[in-house]
Each structure stands twice: as C-alpha cells, then as structure tokens.
Amino acid sequence: MYALVDCNNFYVSCERVFNPALRDRPVVVLSNNDGCFIARSEEAKAIGLNMGAPAFKSRELLREHHVAVYSANFALYGDMSARVMKTLDDFAPDIEIYSIDECFLDFSGFGRFDLEKYAHEIRRKVRRNTGIPVSVGIGATKTLAKAANRMAKKNPALGGVSIILSQPQVHAALEAMAVEHIWGIGRQYAALLHNHYIHTALDFASAPVPWVQKNLHITGVRVQEELNGQSCLPLELVRSPKQTICTSRSFGRAVTSREELQHAVAHFASRCAFKLRTEGSRASLITVFASASSYADREQRYRGTQSVSIPEASSDTMLLVKVAERALESIYREGYQYKKAGVMVSAIGSNCEPEQLSLLLFDTDPSPAKQERAGQLMQAVDALNARYGTGTLRVASDNVSGWKSRQERLSPRYTTRWSDILEVKA
DNA sequence: TCTGGGGTCCTAGGACCC
DNA sequence: TCTGGGGTCCTAGGACCC
Numbered sequence: 001m002y003a004l005v006d007c008n009n010f011y012v013s014c015e016r017v018f019n020p021a022l023r024d025r026p027v028v029v030l031s032n033n034d035g036c037f038i039a040r041s042e043e044a045k046a047i048g049l050n051m052g053a054p055a056f057k058s059r060e061l062l063r064e065h066h067v068a069v070y071s072a073n074f075a076l077y078g079d080m081s082a083r084v085m086k087t088l089d090d091f092a093p094d095i096e097i098y099s100i101d102e103c104f105l106d107f108s109g110f111g112r113f114d115l116e117k118y119a120h121e122i123r124r125k126v127r128r129n130t131g132i133p134v135s136v137g138i139g140a141t142k143t144l145a146k147a148a149n150r151m152a153k154k155n156p157a158l159g160g161v162s163i164i165l166s167q168p169q170v171h172a173a174l175e176a177m178a179v180e181h182i183w184g185i186g187r188q189y190a191a192l193l194h195n196h197y198i199h200t201a202l203d204f205a206s207a208p209v210p211w212v213q214k215n216l217h218i219t220g221v222r223v224q225e226e227l228n229g230q231s232c233l234p235l236e237l238v239r240s241p242k243q244t245i246c247t248s249r250s251f252g253r254a255v256t257s258r259e260e261l262q263h264a265v266a267h268f269a270s271r272c273a274f275k276l277r278t279e280g281s282r283a284s285l286i287t288v289f290a291s292a293s294s295y296a297d298r299e300q301r302y303r304g305t306q307s308v309s310i311p312e313a314s315s316d317t318m319l320l321v322k323v324a325e326r327a328l329e330s331i332y333r334e335g336y337q338y339k340k341a342g343v344m345v346s347a348i349g350s351n352c353e354p355e356q357l358s359l360l361l362f363d364t365d366p367s368p369a370k371q372e373r374a375g376q377l378m379q380a381v382d383a384l385n386a387r388y389g390t391g392t393l394r395v396a397s398d399n400v401s402g403w404k405s406r407q408e409r410l411s412p413r414y415t416t417r418w419s420d421i422l423e424v425k426a
Numbered sequence: 427t428c429t430g431g432g433g434t435c436c437t438a439g440g441a442c443c444c
Numbered sequence: 445t446c447t448g449g450g451g452t453c454c455t456a457g458g459a460c461c462c
Contacts, residue, residue: 030430031429031430031431032430032431033428033429033430034428035428035429035430036429036430038430038431052429052430053429054428054429055428055429056427056428056429057428057429059428072430217436217437218435218436218437219435219436242433242434243433243434244433244434245432245433246431246432246433247431247432248430248431248432249430249431250429250430250431253427293429294429295428295429340430342431405430406428
C-alpha cells in the first residue's frame with residue numbers, strides 16, 4: 001500500500017506562507033524569465049489562467065482581476081520542500097521524494113490503522129510545521145495512490161484525503177477518471193486510446209494486454225497492471241546519480257555579441273560543473289547549444305548544437321568552461337538575435353571509478369598532483385560560495401550582466417538569506 | 427517587447443562482430 | 445531455385461514526468 005502526498009499549488013502556497021495577504025486572492029507564479037504560468041491558485045485557475053500559457057497574452061486578465069504575480073523563487077521553494085519532506089519522513093518507514101512537491105510513503109502493513117485519521121494527521125502536521133496545504137491519496141499501487149490523490153484535490157468535499165482500496169472504491173474511481181489523467185498516459189497516448197474507444201481508466205484497465213503491449217509498449221502494460229492493483233513500480237529509496245545534467249536559460253533580452261554569449265555559456269558550464277560535484281560525478285561529454293527565438297520569422301531562426309568529448313571525465317569548472325567555450329566557437333553565427341543557450345554534460349561516471357591515464361590535451365597539465373590541486377581548489381570555491389552566496393567566487397568569463405533572465409516579481413528568499421529578510425523588515 | 431527548465435525510459439534501426 | 449544465424453553496442457527519436 002502506498003500514500004501519495006502532494007502539495008496544493010505548491011509554489012503559490014510557498015508565497016502565501018510568507019505573505020498572508022495573498023490568501024483568497026488569485027496568485028500566479030511565472031517560469032524563469034517571467035514567461036509562462038507554472039503555478040496558479042484556485043482563484044487564478046477559475047479566472048481561466050492556464051498552466052504553461054504565456055503570461056503576456058493574459059495581461060488584461062491579470063490586471064482586471066488584480067492577480068498577484070510572482071517570479072519563480074526556486075531557492076525558497078526548494079527549502080520549503082525540504083521542510084515538508086522532513087515532516088513526512090516521520091509518517092512511514094520509507095519515503096520516496098518524487099518531485100519538489102510530491103512524496104510517496106510506504107504504507108505496507110498499514111491496513112490495520114485508521115487510514116483516514118492517519119492521513120488527516122499528516123495534513124495537519126505538515127500544515128503546522130510548514131504552512132503548506134497538502135492532499136493525501138492512498139492506494140494499493142503508486143498509480144492508484146496517484147489517482148486517489150487527484151480525487152482528493154478535485155473534490156473539496158473529501159477534505160484533502162482520498163482512499164481507494166476496496167474493490168468498489170477502485171471501480172468507481174477508475175470509471176470516473178479519463179485516460180488522459182492516468183499517471184503515465186500523456187497527450188499522444190490519450191489521443192490514441194480515445195480513437196480506440198478507450199475513454200476511462202476503467203476501459204484502459206480492461207483493454208487487451210497484447211494490444212496495449214503493441215501500442216503503448218512495456219511502460220503502458222505496467223500502467224495497466226498498476227491500475228489493476230498489481231504493483232510494478234517499487235518505491236525508489238536511493239536516487240541514482242543523474243545520467244545527464246543540463247543548465248540552460250532564456251535570456252532577458254536578445255543577445256547578439258559573441259562575448260555576451262560566451263559569458264552565458266561560461267555561466268552554464270560552471271553551474272553544470274557544480275552540479276556534477278554535488279552529485280559526486282564527472283562527465284566526459286559537453287554539449288553546448290544556442291538558439292535564436294523559435295517564434296521569430298523563419299529566416300531569423302537558428303539553433304546551433306555542438307558536442308565535445310574530453311579524454312578524461314571531469315567536474316572541474318575551469319576545464320568545462322574552456323571546453324564549452326570552444327564548442328560555442330563552432331556554433332556562433334554573426335547576425336542572429338540569440339534568446340536562449342545552454343550546456344549539457346553527459347557520459348557521466350562516478351568519482352570513485354578509476355581514472356584513465358591522462359593524455360596531454362587541452363594544455364592542462366594532467367599530472368596527478370595538479371589534478372589533486374584542482375580538486376582542492378573546487379572544494380574551496382564551493383565552500384566559499386556556500387557560505388557567502390552563489391557566484392561570490394567564479395571564473396571571470398562567468399558573467400550574468402548581459403543576458404540575465406527577467407525576474408521582475410521576485411519575492412525574498414525568506415528561509416535561506418538573512419540579507420533578504422533584513423530587506424523585508426526595511 | 428513578450429512563449430520554462432529540467433529529467434527519465436523505451437524502441438527501432440544501423441553498424442559491427444563472429 | 446537458392447544468399448545464415450546468431451549476437452552487442454550505440455544513437456536518434458519519441459513517449460512520458462514534474
């Protein structure tokens with residue numbers, strides 16, 4: 001048995017914790033560069049502000065309804081998430097943090113408990129500890145717990161808790177759920193299913209397995225089994241190291257100069273190197289991409305991508321920046337209005353794996369002593385940045401001034417920066 | 427003026443091996 | 445008339461998730 005705890009309108013709820021005046025008001029949170037809606041309060045949904053829709057198209061609506069608009073404040077949301085997860089950890093022997101606002105709880109053997117009461121206690125405790133409202137769904141499999149959670153959210157009469165365990169409960173829940181709302185069924189598969197007269201989760205659960213295998217492959221078969229109460233998605237207790245790491249941003253304004261693009265790429269490469277070090281990993285393939293607006297006229301569109309592999313996996317900022325800048329050289333074209341760029345690192349291995357013998361490349365001295373020093377330098381850099389703030393110490397080419405994403409409605413980092421709190425007080 | 431930023435898994439098909 | 449029968453590895457692309 002599993003429970004899925006999901007924070008309600010998480011980013012909006014985070015903003016409301018620190019600004020109670022936002023309660024009962026329509027509130028939205030925008031994506032990076034203040035582009036799209038990525039979180040909406042119930043009031044904002046009711047007005048017709050859609051998930052993922054570009055904000056500039058709804059400017060009238062926003063003004064008309066006095067909607068409170070915020071730039072995404074991931075420092076705040078990440079910290080609030082950690083507090084929610086810490087609270088949930090006390091409620092089950094094992095938990096899986098599935099996303100920034102969702103957590104699966106292992107409820108194996110919890111059948112003898114009063115689950116309804118227990119779920120409400122979870123809600124009460126998270127609310128008291130963090131101020132964040134959550135919904136709880138309980139089912140025999142993760143997919144059923146997901147479905148239950150959706151019901152809890154959609155039906156206010158349930159008080160934020162939904163349990164689908166008995167056969168009639170499961171039957172009724174699946175019958176009421178459209179296929180496109182099943183976890184693991186996206187737009188494409190939903191369209192295919194509807195074309196074959198499979199409209200509800202119940203229809204899908206009883207569809208012929210060979211047909212599902214043929215058209216939705218093994219992942220679709222698993223979803224089907226999960227709906228039928230057979231668990232095939234176990235709780236993932238340890239997160240395996242990432243296989244790819246990507247840092248990319250849309251620019252606050254169009255960038256045309258090679259130099260500013262270099263600054264951006266150096267910044268993204270530095271972030272990737274830092275993320276690698278946080279994971280205890282190293283990468284040996286670096287991919288750089290830069291693109292002009294994909295909404296521009298056809299002749300003004302451009303997207304360049306270049307990958308460079310290095311002979312020895314690394315998480316050294318200086319090396320990755322150097323390699324990324326070289327990759328950028330080969331894709332930069334004069335005369336385009338660049339709107340976005342990014343760096344991706346892959347072919348990732350663990351720090352613990354034995355190193356290959358170095359080759360004399362990239363004019364870096366590969367002697368073990370120098371590598372050792374480079375590692376120590378990165379440790380020192382990370383320690384200083386952790387203490388004094390990201391970006392305190394960085395390579396000179398890592399410069400955000402020319403291209404920085406728009407963040408015009410950013411709230412203070414209430415829980416992670418003293419300086420931001422002092423600002424609030426002032 | 428203005429449209430996010432991350433990830434995962436699976437499959438098909440080609441190159442290559444003996 | 446007829447043209448083997450296994451494998452593995454890699455990559456691109458398509459689906460999905462938040």
